[in-house]
Amino acid sequence: MIRGLYTAGAGMMVNTQRMQNIDDNIENLRTPGFLEVSEHRLSFPQHLARRIDHPDGIPRSTALGVMGTGAYVADMAYKMSPGLMRETGNRTDMAINGDGFFVLSTPAGQTYTRNGHFMRDPSGYLRSVGGNPVLGVGDRPIGPVPEDFTVTTDGRIIDNTTGAELGQLKIVAVQLDTLVRVGSTTMYTSSAPAAEMMGDRPRIEQGLVEESNVDIAGQMVKMIETNRAFSMNQRAVQSNDQILQRTVNEVGRII
Numbered sequence: 001m002i003r004g005l006y007t008a009g010a011g012m013m014v015n016t017q018r019m020q021n022i023d024d025n026i027e028n029l030r031t032p033g034f035l036e037v038s039e040h041r042l043s044f045p046q047h048l049a050r051r052i053d054h055p056d057g058i059p060r061s062t063a064l065g066v067m068g069t070g071a072y073v074a075d076m077a078y079k080m081s082p083g084l085m086r087e088t089g090n091r092t093d094m095a096i097n098g099d100g101f102f103v104l105s106t107p108a109g110q111t112y113t114r115n116g117h118f119m120r121d122p123s124g125y126l127r128s129v130g131g132n133p134v135l136g137v138g139d140r141p142i143g144p145v146p147e148d149f150t151v152t153t154d155g156r157i158i159d160n161t162t163g164a165e166l167g168q169l170k171i172v173a174v175q176l177d178t179l180v181r182v183g184s185t186t187m188y189t190s191s192a193p194a195a196e197m198m199g200d201r202p203r204i205e206q207g208l209v210e211e212s213n214v215d216i217a218g219q220m221v222k223m224i225e226t227n228r229a230f231s232m233n234q235r236a237v238q239s240n241d242q243i244l245q246r247t248v249n250e251v252g253r254i255i
Helices: 002-027 216-254
Strands: 037-043 049-054 060-067 071-078 084-085 096-097 101-106 109-113 149-151 156-159 165-168 171-173 179-181 187-190 204-205 208-210
Touching: 002 037, 002 216, 071 179, 096 101, 101 187, 149 204
Parallel strands: 096 208
Antiparallel strands: 037 071, 049 060, 084 208, 096 204, 101 109, 101 171, 109 187, 149 156, 156 165, 179 187
């Protein structure tokens, strides 16, 4: 019975984390470059349950089957399917048409993002909405760039007045199972080195941003499933608690 409480309690904790992820996904439905997050669940070790009988005074063991001991959230997984492209008309907005991430310079090191909603600072350098410099090839910040510039499909920044090339956006490939989100932002770090994409680069679209890739219909279905699963585990906890109360009270009366 005690084990049943722990198993059901573990299930409630997993479903609580799952609901938090669903809330986060729905809340960021309109956030450019947001990647839908889900939980990677693992099971605690399973045990073979056996019953010990003494029909003739000799102990005999009878297998009852496999008994689960609950589950836990191992880590987070991010969906990498592309979001819809939304046209903004802003020269500093850019979208990656294909795989890969933009690279930002932060006080904690380089971070990766699909959110290409950039802006020019007073010095003409490209920065993210959070104020982090956008890095180019060679890890050099992109800039200074004039107000009138063009981004080619391979990420080169061209001054429309002089025709000079001012830099090229750094695009990297990151293993999805190594991504770790930085707080509640659209920036990510990786536990594995990112590979800079040089020859086979994705297409860069200027004047567009990539919307969130959250599937709202799928999230609503998951919400219903999670609520039901949480309720089932809650009832299991209540049932085990009632059985324990009866056991303690009856044992107390017998003693």
